[in-house]
Amino acid sequence: MRLIIFFLIVYLFYCCVRRIIDALFYGGSCGRRPYSQKRQGGRAKQRIDELVKDPSCGVYIPKKDANTVRIDGKRYFFCSLECKEKFLKKRQSKLNAYK
Numbered sequence: 001m002r003l004i005i006f007f008l009i010v011y012l013f014y015c016c017v018r019r020i021i022d023a024l025f026y027g028g029s030c031g032r033r034p035y036s037q038k039r040q041g042g043r044a045k046q047r048i049d050e051l052v053k054d055p056s057c058g059v060y061i062p063k064k065d066a067n068t069v070r071i072d073g074k075r076y077f078f079c080s081l082e083c084k085e086k087f088l089k090k091r092q093s094k095l096n097a098y099k
């Protein structure tokens, strides 16, 4: 019986934490408004655009402008073709070093 109460408290605490996190991320709006939130989220994403890091030079670039390459199912983003080639060469030499 005590265990159940304990879990209930933990669950309530978890709900509170989630609400705080939601409030932080969605600007403290009370209650869920799925429709408007979805629309706002979509707009915000388009406006801000997702930034990705170029592993070659360390610069952040918008995902849509990035040069991409897929290695072993993982996507890498680059600011330019030069960075992409540099990264691939580096990777190749690393792989050769292990052989």
Ligand SMILES: [Zn+2]
Binding pocket: 054, 056, 057, 058, 059, 078, 079, 080, 083
């Ligand atoms: Zn770069």
